[in-house]
Amino acid sequence: xxxxxxxxxxxxxxxxxxxxxxxxxxxxxxxxxxxxxxxxxxxxxxxxxxxxxxxxxxxxxxxxxxxxxxxxxxxxxxxxxxxxxxxxxxxxxxxxxxxxxxxxxxxxxxxxxxxxxxxxxxxxxxxxxxxxxxxxxxxxxxxxxxxxxxxxxxxxxxxxxxxxxxxxxxxxxxxxxxxxxxxxxxxxxxxxxxxxxxxxxxxxxxxxxxxxxxxxxxxxxxxxxxxxxxxxxxxxxxxxxxxxxxxxxxxxxxxxxxxxxxxxxxxxxxxxxxxxxxxxxxxxxxxxxxxxxxxxxxxxxxxxxxxxxxxxxxxxxxxxxxxxxxxxxxxxxxxxxxxxx
Amino acid sequence: xxxxxxxxxxxxxxxxxxxxxxxxxxxxxxxxxxxxxxxxxxxxxxxxxxxxxxxxxxxxxxxxxxxxxxxxxxxxxxxxxxxxxxxxxxxxxxxxxxxxxxxxxxxxxxxxxxxxxxxxxxxxxxxxxxxxxxxxxxxxxxxxxxxxxxxxxxxxxxxxxxxxxxxxxxxxxxxxxxxxxxxxxxxxxxxxxxxxxxxxxxxxxxxxxxxxxxxxxxxxxxxxxxxxxxxxxxxxxxxxxxxxxxxxxxxxxxxxxxxxxxxxxxxxxxxxxxxxxxxxxxxxxxxxxxxxxxxxxxxxxxxxxxxxxxxxxxxxxxxxxxxxxxxxxx
Numbered sequence: 001x002x003x004x005x006x007x008x009x010x011x012x013x014x015x016x017x018x019x020x021x022x023x024x025x026x027x028x029x030x031x032x033x034x035x036x037x038x039x040x041x042x043x044x045x046x047x048x049x050x051x052x053x054x055x056x057x058x059x060x061x062x063x064x065x066x067x068x069x070x071x072x073x074x075x076x077x078x079x080x081x082x083x084x085x086x087x088x089x090x091x092x093x094x095x096x097x098x099x100x101x102x103x104x105x106x107x108x109x110x111x112x113x114x115x116x117x118x119x120x121x122x123x124x125x126x127x128x129x130x131x132x133x134x135x136x137x138x139x140x141x142x143x144x145x146x147x148x149x150x151x152x153x154x155x156x157x158x159x160x161x162x163x164x165x166x167x168x169x170x171x172x173x174x175x176x177x178x179x180x181x182x183x184x185x186x187x188x189x190x191x192x193x194x195x196x197x198x199x200x201x202x203x204x205x206x207x208x209x210x211x212x213x214x215x216x217x218x219x220x221x222x223x224x225x226x227x228x229x230x231x232x233x234x235x236x237x238x239x240x241x242x243x244x245x246x247x248x249x250x251x252x253x254x255x256x257x258x259x260x261x262x263x264x265x266x267x268x269x270x271x272x273x274x275x276x277x278x279x280x281x282x283x284x285x286x287x288x289x290x291x292x293x294x295x296x297x298x299x300x301x302x303x304x305x306x307x308x309x310x311x312x313x314x315x316x317x318x319x320x321x322x323x324x325x326x327x328x329x330x331x332x333x334x335x336x337x338x339x340x341x
Numbered sequence: 342x343x344x345x346x347x348x349x350x351x352x353x354x355x356x357x358x359x360x361x362x363x364x365x366x367x368x369x370x371x372x373x374x375x376x377x378x379x380x381x382x383x384x385x386x387x388x389x390x391x392x393x394x395x396x397x398x399x400x401x402x403x404x405x406x407x408x409x410x411x412x413x414x415x416x417x418x419x420x421x422x423x424x425x426x427x428x429x430x431x432x433x434x435x436x437x438x439x440x441x442x443x444x445x446x447x448x449x450x451x452x453x454x455x456x457x458x459x460x461x462x463x464x465x466x467x468x469x470x471x472x473x474x475x476x477x478x479x480x481x482x483x484x485x486x487x488x489x490x491x492x493x494x495x496x497x498x499x500x501x502x503x504x505x506x507x508x509x510x511x512x513x514x515x516x517x518x519x520x521x522x523x524x525x526x527x528x529x530x531x532x533x534x535x536x537x538x539x540x541x542x543x544x545x546x547x548x549x550x551x552x553x554x555x556x557x558x559x560x561x562x563x564x565x566x567x568x569x570x571x572x573x574x575x576x577x578x579x580x581x582x583x584x585x586x587x588x589x590x591x592x593x594x595x596x597x598x599x600x601x602x603x604x605x606x607x608x609x610x611x612x613x614x615x616x617x618x619x620x621x622x623x624x625x626x627x628x629x630x631x632x633x634x635x636x637x638x639x640x641x642x643x644x645x646x647x648x649x650x651x652x653x654x655x656x657x658x659x660x661x662x663x664x665x666x667x668x669x670x671x
């Protein structure tokens with residue numbers, strides 16, 4: 001992959017400022033998305049994964065949000081300094097988005113056909129008739145049976161899985177180069193989830209687009225992602241190829257996430273699961289130590305003095321953990337890790 | 342584990358939907374359809390299925406929050422739908438429920454202390470001092486610190502709220518707890534804490550647990566037996582390892598294949614495993630409800646509803662051709 005990455009985020013920091021102080025929502029986040037790959041962001045509520053996506057799309061309110069550092073280079077141009085007009089062309093055009101709850105992402109008063117067509121007309125400047133034709137093609141693409149009839153359906157008339165398909169159809173209607181999917185299957189049943197994930201995977205192959213898939217579910221990550229970025233307290237703590245990260249988890253937090261999962265098999269049945277003690281740190285000040293040290297099973301004195309930087313932990317794999325080798329060694333016996341090794 | 346704790350015989354719940362207009366006719370929706378099930382004392386029964394399969398309605402029937410349209414539910418041998426209201430009220434101490442949304446299921450205007458005292462005051466279990474002491478005791482058992490008790494739900498994390506939900510459920514020393522998706526709204530690390538707490542409480546108190554979830558890995562971890570529901574019917578009931586070794590019903594097999602697992606073998610095989618969508622429960626297919634999505638469906642499946650019948654030891658399935666399908670798979 002020698003082509004320049006489609007998206008390159010450099011040293012992005014984000015602060016929310018309110019009456020009572022400020023919150024360090026993102027600290028020094030750097031990553032890139034290659035053409036045609038699926039990069040997954042994982043982490044718990046509040047870790048910064050959605051805020052990163054919202055920053056790329058510039059969907060956060062202007063007041064109270066500041067970016068002390070960072071650039072967001074999309075195809076070479078910095079989205080941080082782009083004009084609002086340029087952003088309007090990019091959102092829904094070159095970058096498509098899907099959100100968790102398809103019900104709140106549609107307007108209930110227009111048919112889904114109208115809503116897809118409106119996006120197309122807006123970005124392509126085509127006639128209404130042509131836009132509707134495109135809407136119909138898109139419903140076919142996302143494998144909605146009887147697409148012509150479904151164009152006239154209102155969002156509430158569709159099932160959750162169908163609505164999520166329509167949302168994907170709308171996001172893809174203008175041939176985006178990048179699709180940002182924020183928990184796209186979290187509200188869906190497992191069989192529908194499997195279909196939607198397979199659909200996203202197929203479409204990125206057919207259309208050659210890149211995908212950022214945000215999820216809290218490692219199972220979902222393992223199913224479709226090429227690379228994974230583990231976030232905690234506004235920082236990237238581990239990042240790499242899915243095969244490398246799961247075969248050799250090298251950060252205490254990734255290890256914590258993996259050991260907290262219930263695993264199948266009689267020897268695991270009804271055993272106590274490994275808990276991650278404590279709670280996420282307050283982000284109201286700069287933390288000059290490993291953000292996870294207070295909860296980490298592997299922490300030493302040096303973890304609490306000084307911030308670990310992302311260092312190579314394998315061929316295409318980085319971790320911000322001074323105990324990376326100890327973590328990887330301790331995790332070698334974990335059932336999930338053994339399956340990937 | 343030889344004593345029957347709850348027994349359901351031919352239990353059904355029908356709602357009538359529509360019929361709002363002058364000429365519109367209300368249509369029956371069979372939310373739960375002819376369920377036969379026994380839950381043994383001290384066991385953990387997992388109840389799985391997709392949205393709309395009837396698992397929440399079945400939980401509410403077992404909790405006596407709804408009356409069945411047909412059939413009977415015996416709790417510790419008594420049909421509580423046939424006893425006077427005060428006797429049902431008294432019996433409610435014995436069975437309690439834990440809900441999915443830890444915030445929505447707690448009164449936002451009450452402190453945690455007040456929420457926990459409420460149930461005890463309702464049942465007049467002792468003096469004010471005794472109730473106050475009991476509140477502190479159950480809070481401690483559920484891993485809450487004394488200062489948590491003076492907080493309102495919105496001041497607490499999701500995990501702490503779910504601990505209050507569990508403390509409230511055990512306050513009256515029930516024998517049965519129905520937990521409806523108790524960890525689905527929680528992050529993985531908090532989920533592990535709550536599952537551990539549920540396991541601890543169950544061991545300490547000898548509780549019977551009905552654990553409703555759409556997350557198969559959690560059910561596989563905690564349940565002794567698992568019932569799979571589809572469109573209001575139990576279509577398979579099996580010991581946990583038999584079920585997760587593959588399942589005998591094609592729907593169970595589809596569910597297991599679709600569940601995301603963080604292992605390499607689960608990679609990129611989504612489209613192959615899932616086919617079609619849940620039919621409308623207002624207009625279910627004839628015969629076997631799963632037939633339109635089933636790769637093994639034959640003519641008989643259209644005609645005849647498969648009964649839940651013995652398949653192996655302790656394992657029942659509602660499929661005419663489970664043996665043939667098993668033979669084909671090997």
